[in-house]
Amino acid sequence: MNTIGIVFTAEFTRRIRSRAFLAGTVIGAAGILVLTLLPMLLGGMTSSASKKVVLVGDPTLTAQASKALARDFEVASTLPRLDQTPTAAFLDAHGKAAAVAVLTARPGGLHVTVYARDPSQFRESFGRDLATVQIGLALGVPAARVEASSKVPVDVHDVSGRFADAAAADAAKGVAYFFVILLYLAILLNAQAILTSVAEEKTNRIAELLVATLDPARLLAAKILASAATSFIQLGAWIATGIVVGRVAAAVLTHGGAATGGEPSLLGTVDVSSGEILAFLAFFALGFAQYGVLYAAAASLVNRTEDLGSVAGPLVIPVVIAFVLATIAMQVPNDPKIVVCSLIPLISPFVMFARVAVTNVPAWQLVVSLVLNAGGAVLLAWASGKIYRVGLLLYGRPPSLRQVIATLRA
């Protein structure tokens, strides 16, 4: 086995067996579990707690309103009139309803008075849902007819021919968003792993022994590969947890008749094409390599693990900027400024992937982006390798920016 393989195996084994890795993986999976289930659970709570209403008024009117409100509410009961102003006890007595709506037909149209536990919730949704009843009263036609006439079929077609309909385009944005978050998480996780590993070897003076035996570039490559492998495993465990929990929860909610719980989670419905996966892998690898060498070089400059934050902090900024630009790219993927961003190393792994997911990127732009990113990765590896080699043996006061630049020129 060559030295890269030996260092990779040792580094990977050490990391995968560490308590920090196991704890991080389990806690992360638990976090995914909570994040996946929470919307459904909260959705269920919302439905049961705030969607039941009691309608009061003329039976003909409440019958029409019941149909119109079915989109957003569950009508617990209807009453011809109120004997007194409703109280919380009254709502509890009527199926723990969230509100009572008193409907009155006036010459000017429908008037609704709502007595609610949470007054902030009902104005917009009632107004929207009961608009058909209002129009029906004004025109003297049944609300059901107004409802039927108000639906205008609209077909949206993608001029590039990529997406069959609007739903497919929306789904693509969801996929892009999902993978951009994955890339973001993977880079930050990997950064932490590399920072810790390099700083440990420097502060424990192991680096001196390693550099005496190994080419620092090979050492750096092995470390980045090992931390990438562990990050992938951790990420894989989290994604698998999200998918399994999302699908199981969605199935349980559907079969249990609790469809009011809302949509299955994003992770449970991801549908990814092989092209997108290839693009993700290509840009992921390039982004990963670029940030990996940068973080390793930064970690080699610190003398105490406590100082890692001060050198790592500034390197988080381009990751955050790239993430924000990627979310913008999902909305305006062909804006000239976004196109330029999708060619710039460090940023383009995020932005270009987002573009690939939501639009047809011209082949030349993909090629240019890949070439620039590969070149950028090589340049960063070269510069970081120089800093890493010198930084590993630099003890005492941290080097100034001038010294770092001098090292690069040497």
Next chain:
Amino acid sequence: MGTLVLSNIARSFGDVVAVRDVSFTVAPGTTFGLLGPNGAGKTTMMRMILGILIPDRGVVSWDGAAVTLPVRRRFGYLPEERGLYGKLKVRDQISYFGRLHGVPAPEATKRADAWIERLGLGEYANRPCGELSKGNQQKVQIACAALHEPELLILDEPFSGLDPVNAETLHGVLRTLRDAGTTLILSSHQMWQIEDLCESFCVISGGMVRASGTLAELRAAWPTRIVEVEPVASQLRGVLDAMPGARRLPEADRPVLAYEIPADADTAALLRRLVAAGDVTRFERVDPSLHDIYLRAIGAAAA
């Protein structure tokens, strides 16, 4: 086995000159002592031999050729500050460093077990290195450095912080390696710890060589000798005071006449004159110790 040659090596760090112009040769299979005070440039020189640092000027060669990475993998290194993975078990640690030097995995494990046995680390073999005492960590470190049976083993302050028992264990290991033909380079502040191990020495200070050679050569180059005469008698003192170039030294804790005389002085003639002047119960010419030579060389550097 190769010969290590350093020719006019120089290295600076910014404005600080660590090594100015150092040249020396280490013969194959010999043990070489690198002596000097803190900041003399010993570690920098060792790092340049190992290729960790690149000299600004000069050449390091092994067996007549440049020290490349494959050559460096045949070297071993024990740094002054111990470099061990705290959470890695002793056996795995030793085996890992052996593998980095090209020893196949099964053989590395076998040799690691042999070193663990040899150094009395059996009960710690499966414990993380971070849990070991400093002395035991030092033993692990020497096993890491020597497992691949290096042609050249460089040890930077190997006795630093060791208790007498562990120091003797390390002494034994180094003697065994020397007898097996390994070329050794040791640095130390403690002359007595390496005097009997090394065949030749180099004293450096301020990044320059101040003295070098075998102990016999260093003594031969010493400009003065010390003579000790008993009893303390005025007639004998008169003879010594009259000798050209002689300098009286402070008396030690027992009564003795101690004088520093030129190295080329005729001690036989001096003895004859002393005997003629009075009763002489003891006359001894004392050779300078390595410690004396070191202090003089360092003193010269300071001057």
